[in-house]
Amino acid sequence: MSVPESDYLGRWWHALDDGRIQCDLCPRDCKLHEGQRGACFVRRMEGGKMILTTYGRSSGFCVDPIEKKPLNHFYPGTSVFSFGTAGCNLACKFCQNWDISKSKDFDRLADAAGPDEIAATAKRMHCKSVAYTYNDPVPFAEYAMDTADACHKLDIKSVAVTAGFIHDAPRHEFYAKMDAANVDLKGFTDDFYVSYCGGHLQPILDTLVYLKRETQVWFEITTLLIPTLNDSDDEIKRLSDWVLKELGPDVPLHFTAFHPDYKLMHLPPTPSETLSRARQTAMQTGLHYVYTGNVHDREGGTTFCPSCKASLIVRDWYEIPEYRLTDDGHCPQCGTAIAGRFQKFAPPFGAHRIPVAMHRA
DSSP states (O other): OOOOGGGOBOSSEEEOTTSOEEEOSSTTOOEEOTTOBOTTSSEEEETTEEEETTTTEESEEEEEEGGGTTOSSBSTTOEEEEEEOSOOSSOOTTOTTHHHHTOSSGGGTSEEOOHHHHHHHHHHTTOSEEEEOSSOSGGGHHHHHHHHHHHHHTTOEEEEEEOOOOOHHHHHHHHTTOSEEEEEOOOSSHHHIIIIISSOSHHHHHHHHHHHHHOOOEEEEEEEEOTTTTOOHHHHHHHHHHHHHHHOTTSOEEEEEOOOOTTOTTSOOOOHHHHHHHHHHHHHHTOSOEEEESSOOTGGGOEEOTTTOOEEEEEETTEEEEEOOOTTSBOTTTOOBOSSBOOOOOSOOOSOOEEEOOEEO
16 A cells, blocks of 8 residues: 555645744644755655654554553443554653654555554454554544544444543544543643653543543543552542543543653552552542553453442453453442443453454555
8 A cells, every 4th residue: 555645635724924834733833945844753844734644554453452552441241352453642751652652754664554454454354342542543544533433334332442632522532433442541640741751730630521521432541550650549529529520530540651752761560559559549439440551460450340240250360260240331240330341241351462464654
């Protein structure tokens, strides 16, 4: 598949009086001269217009378990066709996919596929959904949205794995195409976002509130706990209190373990005890579904009924050895409805992943 850049104009930008253009996709508000790229590396001014240079190109395609996104309450046990492109509109010093998110010329190296081909391949491989992941989908929002449209024609769901750093107008358009999302709430202070992510906290909180109050998108939250930076008892308590107050008790919250990477190689991995303590804090706050990730913790991966405390979905990493929910998502012991999207449980996809070759760009 050949993908000429000039065919793919960005949707959210406007011309400035001085000959530059301004990108209106995210709060960075990048102002670009001819030939200049934005902070995401992949949106560029060309011929006086905004061009998305990664439309139709990917860093790779793979079939994953939906639990890897992580989404624990969105059709558990199903497979998801996953792909990303290059670039990112944040600059996290702990990024585990920095070779992709910070790439400037990845478009020459990646696989290529258009939206219809992605949807058809996902259907052929019996995937319940397609995930826009590996790097944040916001910088390639047009590609993700067009793919979501193609997927919906084939009854395939769309999942955004994102940091939620996006302006209001494109936020409305983007999430109108999504069925589910996992949003990274990377910390709970603006200082952390400024110092370690190159952004700000409030736009992410705005995205979460918008998802809860104005959409039908199923979403879950992930917070990577980094030793000494965002893992204090006070910060975890304030984060949990905010989720309960603004989003309610039924939004799943994942606390995941940090492993040294990129610019934070000097910090140690997150102790499992920190994750367990954070989970207990959030549950004591009143959140119903709190999970641990990136560690072996069967209890921390299990979905419990918030009413009778019965174990309903037992997870061991990405495996589901026990599943007890009714087909419509109720606890069989007390009848409580479990928040999420559920269907008749089939043999789960499991923990394996299947790389998929498409075309060279």
